[in-house]
Amino acid sequence: MSSTDPKEPELSRIIEMAWEDRTPFEAIEALYGLPEKEVIKVMRRELKPSSFRLWRKRVTGRKTKHQELRPEGVIRAYCPTQYKR
Template sequence: MGISRASKEKFVGLSKDETERLIRMGWEDRTTFDAIKEQFGLSPNEFVQFMRLVLTQDAFKRWRRRIYRHGHLKNESARGFKVTRFKCSRQSVDGITKGWK
């Protein structure tokens, strides 16, 4: 199954910073698919296609396995809690975590 031309054009239109931010959001457990859709306009299926396109095959398999095991964290309706902000309190505006080496 391939990625549609329209989806590829949508992904190519993203800047390098936006692409890196989306990848970080994909790996974070606290960021839901709803937050990604609100900020970037990508549905969960489009986001999976995006991750398939930008990650290596092994990294994509690890990510999909993680999402499968912790999928309830990515879907806001399946969570047992509500997150009111999109970023960690230790995170600065540019997305770099403070105090971590």
């Protein structure tokens, strides 16, 4: 997949993963080959300007969005209570 032109299903999943607080940018790069700067470009292109600003504000400084900054206790991409049955 070209880093500048992801296809629709991949694009949707990339955006979803980028919005997830506990999914690091490294996971997106491992799955789709898009480094953090490319993810930011995709988000800027695909989101409304106000949504992009909200997303940037949300992810800026989040330790869980970068693998090496994550606390050791964070081992999953979702909160333990998110998928309770």
